[in-house]
Amino acid sequence: MxxxxxxxxxxxxxxxxxxxxxxxxxxxxxxxxxxxxxxxxxxxxxxxxxxxxxxxxxxxxxxxxxxxxxxxxxxxxxxxxxxxxxxxxxxxxxxxxxxxxxxxxxxxxxxxxxxxxxxxxxxxxxxxGETRYVSGLPVASGAAGGDPGPYTALGIYLGVKAAAQRALGATDMRGVRVAVQGVGSVGGGLAKLLAADGAVLTLADVDEGRAQRLAGELGATAVAAEGILGVEADIVSPNALGAILTEGSIAGLQAKVVAGGANNQLATRNDGHRIHERGILYAPDYVINAGGIINVGLEYLGHGDEAEVKARIAHIPDRLTEVWNESDASGDPASEVADRIARRLIGR
Missing domain, CATH: 3.40.50.10860 (Leucine Dehydrogenase, chain A, domain 1)
Structure with a gap:
């Protein structure tokens, strides 16, 4: 009910x-x-x-x-x-x-x-064909809209780089070890961007063949999907389905950062506290993965073009930094801080 x-x-x-x-x-x-x-x-x-x-x-x-x-x-x-x-x-x-x-x-x-x-x-x-209230439709080159996947991947990529700089002191991604869970449209796009920067990638997907093919293309390593969260890496990037950060999986993390595009990564609210207590930098999912909705949202609202979309996506690291700064100042988990800021914005 x-x-x-x-x-x-x-x-x-x-x-x-x-x-x-x-x-x-x-x-x-x-x-x-x-x-x-x-x-x-x-x-x-x-x-x-x-x-x-x-x-x-x-x-x-x-x-x-x-x-x-x-x-x-x-x-x-x-x-x-x-x-x-x-x-x-x-x-x-x-x-x-x-x-x-x-x-x-x-x-x-x-x-x-x-x-x-x-x-x-x-x-x-x-x-x-049945409703006016839809976005993400094919558009002309240079316009806002179309497939949101590449724009989501771009925002996550920028967020991962911001997290690497904050937690690892990395000025670029060369040699940074990133474990990517899920290599579909978003995770695969992220992996390609990171590979171009010289990151050392470990990939996994429920479709093992897809992970192996992309690993071969990018010079990465492919592992079984059930083991990706526990691999030794600097950054773990969940880009599949949600609720994968649990008490058990968080205890097994060997990374200093969790930054990925999967929605609702935390299985429970307490899991945000568990990540925080382990000293792992967490990029709240709905902040880092906003690139896709920025693209289709501006399409629907009729505000701007592809250049405007990318300009707004470029601010994702700024919002993450705002969350991390408030987390440091308050001692509260980044997940709680992000919720608090968002609720203020919508008046709840």
Whole structure:
């Protein structure tokens, strides 16, 4: 039951459950806040195993989008959509995409959707055939918008460099050991940028072949996905799914920095304290991974072009530094400080 006592409800403005019997679509759209503007956040297609897990993911991701958009200085609130896959590895159908577009339209602009896990530019175009409230569509060269992945990777890259300078005293990435978990669109893009700078990379992905191929291309090392968080490295960069920083995995970290693009990396609030207590510099995920939403957000708002997108992404290290400075001054974990700043920005 969705109510005020649901563990991750956090005063959401609305949580909407949808079904479309004709296509078999089942979806959750969570609207956390519209204080700064329409609730913007991607839609993911995923097999959760239970409705409760899907709802929890939508709630956590929606809140994260509120904080991310606020910290990125966008005139957008936070929301998230999830479409439930009936079976692992299933592909979303065209009819399900259209059905999701119709339910987005039914919310009248309170929620603006975009590309996330299990989606693509082509699939967003299908959704856009049913609703005006969609971003991340193919655009002309030089315009804001399109695939958010490369822009997310760029922001994470800049954040990783800022973290390396702060925690390691590194003036560049040459020789810095980075363990990258997840080498899809975002993690793979990050790995390529770091490799060009001379970083020493260890890669892992649930698709072992993909990790091995990229490792061969970049002169990196590939390891099994289950071992990547515990490898000996200067920086661990989680870029797959969330809730991977747990009491156990944090105890096994051999890095001085955790800085990556996966959403909701901390399994629980206490895990932010555990990282802090170990003296590990943590880059809050929704601060470092804001590049993608900056791109599609400016596309939707009609503010600026690709140059403006990149100029705003260039400020991600500044926001991280603000968080780290306040963390040092207050003694509070960076995860708590980031939440506090974001809540101030959205008036909560």
């Amino acid at each position: 969705i109510n005020w006592g649901f563990p991750d409800f956090d005063d959401h403005e609305g949580v909407h459950l949808f079904t479309d019997p004709a296509s078999g679509m089942r979806a959750v759209i969570a609207v956390h806040s519209t204080t700064l503007g329409p609730a913007a956040g991607g839609v993911r297609f995923w097999h959760y195993g239970s409705e409760e897990r899907a709802i929890t993911d939508a709630l956590r991701l929606s809140r994260g989008m509120s904080f991310k958009n606020a910290m990125a200085g966008l005139e957008l609130g936070g929301g998230k959509g999830v479409v439930l896959a009936a079976n692992p590895g299933e592909t979303i159908t065209e009819d399900q995409l259209k059905a999701f577009g119709r339910v987005v339209e039914s919310l009248g602009g309170r929620y603006v959707t975009a590309e996330d896990v299990g989606m693509s530019e082509a699939r967003m175009k299908t959704i856009a």
